[in-house]
Amino acid sequence: MKKSTRFVDNSLFRFLVVVLLPVIILLLVHFVAGNYYESVFILFFINIILAASLNLTNGITGIFSLGQAGFMALGAYISSILTLSETMKNAMVTNMPEWLTKIQLPFWAAMIVAACITMIIAGLIGFAILRAKGHYLAVITLGMVIVIKSVLDNANNLTNGSRGLSGMSKHSTLLVTVIVALLSLFILYRFRTSAFGRSMIALRDDEDAAASLGINERSIRLMSFMVSAFFAAVGGCLWAHLQRTIAPSLFYFDKTFNILEMSVLGGMASLSGAIPGAAVLTFLPQFLANFSTGFTIFGINVPQINGLTNIVMSVLFIVMIIFRKQGVTGSSEYLVGSLFSRSTYTGLFRKQTYKDFAHAFRRKKVHDS
Amino acid sequence: MLKVSNLSISYKKINAVREISFEIREGEIVSLIGSNGAGKTSTMKAISGLIKAKSGSILFNGKEILGMSPTQIVSAGIVHVPEGRQVFSKLSVGENLQLGGYLTKDRKVLKERMDYVFDMFPILKERIHQKAGSLSGGEQQMLAIGRGLVTGAKLLLLDEPSLGLAPIVVEQVFEVIQTLQQNGMTILLVEQNALDAMAISSRTYIMESGAIVMEGPSEEVAENEEVKRIYLGGKETWVSSLHN
Amino acid sequence: MGFFTAQLISAIKLGSIYALVAIGYSIVYSIMGMINFAHGELLMIATFSLWVLMNAGIPFGFAVILAIIITVLFGIFIEKIAYRPIRNAGESTQIITSLAVSIFLEALCQAIFNSSAKALIIPAFFSKTFKFLGVTVSVIDVVTFACTVILTIVVVLIIQKTSVGKAMRAVADNPEAADLVGIDRNRIITVAFIIGSVLAAVAGILYSGKYTSFSNDMGFMLGVKAFIAAVLGGLGSLTGAVAGGYIMAVLEIFFSGYLPGGVASFQTTFTFIVLILVLLVRPNGLFGSNNWKRS
Numbered sequence: 001m002k003k004s005t006r007f008v009d010n011s012l013f014r015f016l017v018v019v020l021l022p023v024i025i026l027l028l029v030h031f032v033a034g035n036y037y038e039s040v041f042i043l044f045f046i047n048i049i050l051a052a053s054l055n056l057t058n059g060i061t062g063i064f065s066l067g068q069a070g071f072m073a074l075g076a077y078i079s080s081i082l083t084l085s086e087t088m089k090n091a092m093v094t095n096m097p098e099w100l101t102k103i104q105l106p107f108w109a110a111m112i113v114a115a116c117i118t119m120i121i122a123g124l125i126g127f128a129i130l131r132a133k134g135h136y137l138a139v140i141t142l143g144m145v146i147v148i149k150s151v152l153d154n155a156n157n158l159t160n161g162s163r164g165l166s167g168m169s170k171h172s173t174l175l176v177t178v179i180v181a182l183l184s185l186f187i188l189y190r191f192r193t194s195a196f197g198r199s200m201i202a203l204r205d206d207e208d209a210a211a212s213l214g215i216n217e218r219s220i221r222l223m224s225f226m227v228s229a230f231f232a233a234v235g236g237c238l239w240a241h242l243q244r245t246i247a248p249s250l251f252y253f254d255k256t257f258n259i260l261e262m263s264v265l266g267g268m269a270s271l272s273g274a275i276p277g278a279a280v281l282t283f284l285p286q287f288l289a290n291f292s293t294g295f296t297i298f299g300i301n302v303p304q305i306n307g308l309t310n311i312v313m314s315v316l317f318i319v320m321i322i323f324r325k326q327g328v329t330g331s332s333e334y335l336v337g338s339l340f341s342r343s344t345y346t347g348l349f350r351k352q353t354y355k356d357f358a359h360a361f362r363r364k365k366v367h368d369s
Numbered sequence: 370m371l372k373v374s375n376l377s378i379s380y381k382k383i384n385a386v387r388e389i390s391f392e393i394r395e396g397e398i399v400s401l402i403g404s405n406g407a408g409k410t411s412t413m414k415a416i417s418g419l420i421k422a423k424s425g426s427i428l429f430n431g432k433e434i435l436g437m438s439p440t441q442i443v444s445a446g447i448v449h450v451p452e453g454r455q456v457f458s459k460l461s462v463g464e465n466l467q468l469g470g471y472l473t474k475d476r477k478v479l480k481e482r483m484d485y486v487f488d489m490f491p492i493l494k495e496r497i498h499q500k501a502g503s504l505s506g507g508e509q510q511m512l513a514i515g516r517g518l519v520t521g522a523k524l525l526l527l528d529e530p531s532l533g534l535a536p537i538v539v540e541q542v543f544e545v546i547q548t549l550q551q552n553g554m555t556i557l558l559v560e561q562n563a564l565d566a567m568a569i570s571s572r573t574y575i576m577e578s579g580a581i582v583m584e585g586p587s588e589e590v591a592e593n594e595e596v597k598r599i600y601l602g603g604k605e606t607w608v609s610s611l612h613n
Numbered sequence: 614m615g616f617f618t619a620q621l622i623s624a625i626k627l628g629s630i631y632a633l634v635a636i637g638y639s640i641v642y643s644i645m646g647m648i649n650f651a652h653g654e655l656l657m658i659a660t661f662s663l664w665v666l667m668n669a670g671i672p673f674g675f676a677v678i679l680a681i682i683i684t685v686l687f688g689i690f691i692e693k694i695a696y697r698p699i700r701n702a703g704e705s706t707q708i709i710t711s712l713a714v715s716i717f718l719e720a721l722c723q724a725i726f727n728s729s730a731k732a733l734i735i736p737a738f739f740s741k742t743f744k745f746l747g748v749t750v751s752v753i754d755v756v757t758f759a760c761t762v763i764l765t766i767v768v769v770l771i772i773q774k775t776s777v778g779k780a781m782r783a784v785a786d787n788p789e790a791a792d793l794v795g796i797d798r799n800r801i802i803t804v805a806f807i808i809g810s811v812l813a814a815v816a817g818i819l820y821s822g823k824y825t826s827f828s829n830d831m832g833f834m835l836g837v838k839a840f841i842a843a844v845l846g847g848l849g850s851l852t853g854a855v856a857g858g859y860i861m862a863v864l865e866i867f868f869s870g871y872l873p874g875g876v877a878s879f880q881t882t883f884t885f886i887v888l889i890l891v892l893l894v895r896p897n898g899l900f901g902s903n904n905w906k907r908s
Contacts, residue, residue, distance in 0.1 A: 064705050066712075128889055131896060134704040135648040139840050140892075143885050146837065150881040253833060257716055264709055306727040310720035317713045322698075325706060419792060443795030455790040457783045468783050471776065472795040520794060 007360040011347020014338040030174055038174050039242065040286055045181040046172070046238045047278035051262035052188055052271045053231035058260075059268025059331075060192060061224040062204030064134065067125075067141035068232045068259045070148035071118050073251030075233025076240035077152060079114035080165050083107055083241070088167050095157040107171040107241065111180075115233040122229030126222045145256055152248035164247030165240075172242040180238060182339075184231050188271050189336050191227060200224055261313060265320050267327030272335035276328040280316075285309045370395045370555050371416070371447075371524060376425035376435075378411045385411045387579045388425070393524070398546065398556045400566035400587065402600060403576035409559045410452060412576075413526050416557075417449035418442045429524070444472050448522035452529040452559075454509040456516070458502030462493055465501050465512055469519030478521070486515040489545065507538035514545065525549065525556045531565065543569055563600040567591045575600075616870070619748045624859070624866040626754050626823065629761035632858030633816035634839030636768060636851060637809030643785035643849040644805045645700070650711040651691060653836020654718040655810050656817030659684040660827050661722060663818055664733055673736050681814040688810030689803055697799070715833060722829040730828045733821045757819045764812060765855055772851065777804055785849065845888050847901020856899060861888070 007013060029041050050068060057065045081089070082105045089101045105113065129140045152159045159165065191197050199220050202210040211217060240246045258281060266277020288309045295301075305311070320327065329335065338344050347353045371393040378386040386408040393399045401409050414420040416427055418439040427435045434442055457465050466486060470479040487494040490511040496504060501512055510530055517525055527546065531539040539562070547569050550556060560566035567573050567587040575583040575596065583590060590596055634652065641649050662683040666676035695714050699706050739753040772778035784791040784801045792798060820835065821827040842861040846853025864887055868880035876883075892898070 058705065062705075064708055128893060132892075135642075135708060136844060138708045139648065139837065139844065140889070142837055143841055143888075146834075147882050147885045150879065154878040154882075257712065260709070260712065268705070305724050307720050307723035310716065311724050314713055314717035314720050318695075318710075318717060321706065321710055321713060325702070417793060419789065438797070439792040440795045440797045443793070449793050451790065451793060455787055455793075457786040457790060459786045460779070460782055464779055464782075467776075468779055468791075468794050468796070471780060516794060 007356075008334070010357050010360065011344055011350075011353045012357045014344045015348055018335060018338040018344065026174065026178065040282060042172055042174055042177045042238075042242050044278055044282040045174075045177040046235050046242065047259075047262055047282050048181050048274045049184045049231055049238070050235040050259050051266060051274035051277045051281075052185060053228045053235065054259050054263040055266075055268050055271055055274055056188060056192070056231075057224055057228045058263060059270065059273070060197070060204065061200040061221060063130065063221050063225060064138050065141040065225065065228070066138050066256050066260065067144045068228075069251045069253075069255035070141075070145040071122060071229040071232035072236035072239065072255065072259075073148055073152060073246075073248065074118040074121060074229075075111075075114045075236030076246050076251070077159055077165070077236075078117055078233070079107075079110045079237035080168050080240045080246060081158070082110035082113060083168055083171070084165065092165060092167070093157060093160045097157070100158070107169075107176075111234060111237045114237050115230045118233035118236075119226045119230040122226045123222065126225040126229075130218065130221050130225060142253075142256070145252065149248045149252050152251075159248070162248055164245060164250075166245035168241050168244045168246075170241060170244055172238045177238055177242075180234060184234060185271060185274075185336055186340055188227075188231065189333070189340055192271060192333075196220070196223070261317055263327075265317065265327055267329035267331070269326065269331035270329050270333050270336070272333050272337070273327050273329040275335050281313070284312070284316075288312055370430060371557070372426075372428040373412075373416070374426045374428075376412065376415060376427065377423045378408070378415050378420065379423050380411075384423075385579055386415070386422075389576070389579075389581045391574050391581060391584065393555060393557055395555055396550070396553060397572065398550050398558055398570040400558045400560055400563075400570035400573045401576060402560055402563045402566055402573060405561070406578075407576040408579040409576055410528055413449055413528050413557070413559055416442075416526060417447060419449070440472070443520055443522070446521070446523040447526065448517040448520045448524070449526040450513045450517045450528065450530065452532060454506070454513045456501040456504070456509050456512050458500065460501055461498050462501055462504070462512060463497040465516050466493070466519050469516035470521075473519075473521060479519070482519045482521060486518050489518075489548065490515055506534050507541065510534065510538075510542055511545070514549075518549075523555060525554055526559075527556060528559045529561060530558070531560065531562045539565065563596075564591075615747045618746050620866050620870045621863075622745075622748050622750060622754070624863040626757055626862075627866060628859035628862030629757045630816045630820050630835070630858075631839045631842045631861050632761055632855045633764065633812045633819075634835060635843035635846065635854035635858045636765065637812045638836075638840050638843045639846075639848055639851065639854040640768075640781070640805050641809050642843070644781060644802055645696070647696070647704075647707040648711065648840065649691075649696070649809075650708070650836070651695075651715040651718060652809065652813060653832035653834070653839070654715050655684050655688055655813035655832065656820065656835060657719070657722060657827075657829060657832040658687050659814035659817035660733065660821040660831065661726060661829075663821075664731060664827075667734070677818060680818060681811060684814035684817070685807050685810040688806045688813075692802060692806045715836075719829050719833065726829065728829055730826045732825055733827060734825070735822045739822060753819065753823050757823065760815055760819060761855075764815065765851070768808060768812070769851055771808070777801070781805060841885075841888055845891060845898055847898025850898070850900040853898055853900030860899075864888075 026041065029037050050072060054065070054068045057063045081100065082103060085104055086101045089096055125144060129137065129144070132140050153162045199210065199215045202213065202215060203217060203220055207217065262274065262277035262281040264277070265280055266275065267273025292308050293304050373392070374390045375388045376386060376390070377384060377388055389412065401412070403409055411420065415422045418437055418441070422435055425435065426433060429445055429447060432445070434445060434447070437445070457468065460468070466483055470482065473479045492508055493512060493515055496508070501509065504512060514527070514530070530542050530546070534542065543565050546556060546558065558566050558570060567590065570587050572585065573587045573590040574581050575590065583593065583596065634656070637652055638648065641652070659680050663676055663680035666679055667673065671679065691714055695710055699710050735753070739756065740751055742749050742751045772781055780791065780796045780801050781804065783796060784798055788798060817832070821831070838861060839858065842857035843854045844857070845860060846855070846857025861884065864884040865880055868883045869877050872880065872883070
């Protein structure tokens, strides 16, 4: 065991920042802040799942996909069809196959079924398109988003076409979303740190060297693509059961870029990057919405700006690429790693942890004064 | 003609070339030899402006060329014939040569240079309409040198011209290099084929791990025991006898 | 027969637009090795410029020329500001940057002109119709086709015959060797962007002129389709780009025209499935060489 000396690696510090602080915030949000803020936080956790799923392919395996919105759509639609009641489906969708209207699953089962079906579809698509690399793959996956939207738009007897589906129950509560997000991050993190995950990174860094180590490029890429699609679908399922109404146009280029921006801003090369990325892309637009009808700054009246959020986000995006290409976290897994490493918790039972903490804290004070 | 002083090059904090200095006088062939990764190609690329040097100076006819773009360096009169030939394989032989004259606006001059190249390499004239990629290795090397000549360069940087060629073709290439010198060209020759390189050059520099470890007239360098052991495989050389 | 001819003529109209845009992608890709996702936005810039100029009372012909010039300036500017610094950065950085530029331009356009659809009113002459092989064709359709043919020929001549064109092919073939014969790569890339921008501007104007309505998101989808057309034909091949553009349009139009009622609306799906199948059989496209795995 390597003995760490950095203050940020202190178990107590990690526990306070990565576990206790978020828990307190969430409790406050749930009990004090009210429904609006709770919804924003639910969205934040869904975004974490989406961004982390994209980081797996784009940053960690090095297959640059722009298809996340498509998989998210599949997850959202399949799970919604599965949770909606027979009456609701019959009222909304004309000519839906009878066996399908009869199926109604509990939320959790629907989520898992939807994610698995999406993963299988991703496997089939991936098998066909993953020979492509780089720019080609980026555009082909974007084409995939177009195709998925076109299918959803036109498969009227399954999806109700461009009108979409609505009336899903609000299963995505704060608690449910937090649990799913933690589970997703945990599984993705284990996946990343497994031998398989190390092969993905090896593949990203040097294809030829990886091949010489006997790493089967195609199966690794396909596996990563499928796992990524699985979690995108989980995110889509949660999203559908938060918004309670979905339509094909919601899973198009805007969504694609939205997820990509989270991924890039936060840091593509780590799962942890999903957290700051999702935070910026969830909270900033909510904040900017206050200014969308014009505002006054330093006595200057700024008129209404159409698409203020889009402008701010794209400028932020470009600035980030110029000054910190690797995103907020780079390839550091500090956040997710601390959350799931046993030492964060076992360390709390050791006296030394508190001594180190107090010591570092005191020293810091001396420095400050 | 070319004076390199204290040239250092680094890639990602690794020093590929450290403070090397050497000189090429007008009309001579100078060979730069050394093992793989010694920094020979980096040195050439720094001279031709393909990569940026960290520090040092490169004077060409008294003018600082370090920091100039490849375009400016070609118009100054230095041409680099890269390792592995690097012809424009999808373009015809004729187009390859014309591109050598990309910066030459005077059509008459261009024509003269093309004729000079065709005189020297009649095979290229025969294949003028063929795609460069369809030529044999030796022919591609001739084309790469020919393309360099069309730029009107005064100094030719030849990077491993014998690499991957059949022995008989290697001989031809070295003959061409000597002919070029007799016609007044100054040449810096980077070679792993140390024996042949020293046989035709007047002076030799030996590079190892980014530094020049030995220099001198080729026949003297070739007689050095260390050099014999490492680069000439311990064989008795005939280089010195050739120079006598 | 009449229906078939009508379908074919629609496909030619649409294919001409795709072809013009696809050539731009192809040229820029061969020379820089990157896909300019913001290429589609050039169509938007051309259309909005023309609309603003015409609203300002500038005569149509003159406004068209100015709009093309503005688009070209944008093209050059985008390359200099955004793409030059990342030329040697990794592929994902290039993709992200060009997407960011695309999103930014669209958002900027939305901020200035808002996102509602606008009408482009071109001189009545262009909407005059006549019968051709029993099908009603308008002047702008003929102009669209003619522009594509003429511009394609001009581009081919530039690339095959001129010294700049040879240098462009040289850079596409072997960038480092191009440096070594003194070709100024920055200049060649600028030329590639100028050609691409002119074609995109013309395509944008023809497209909005034909459909009369346009908005700030007109370019992206068209861009993606044209890009896929270029890939289908084989990136780096002009013939491929043109052929890919027309094949794409024929697939789209004929699927929507000939598929039975229930599935006709799946035209986009079918088109893309066919394209992916073609690429599985011929990964380098129909006319392409070995660009598929280029990194």
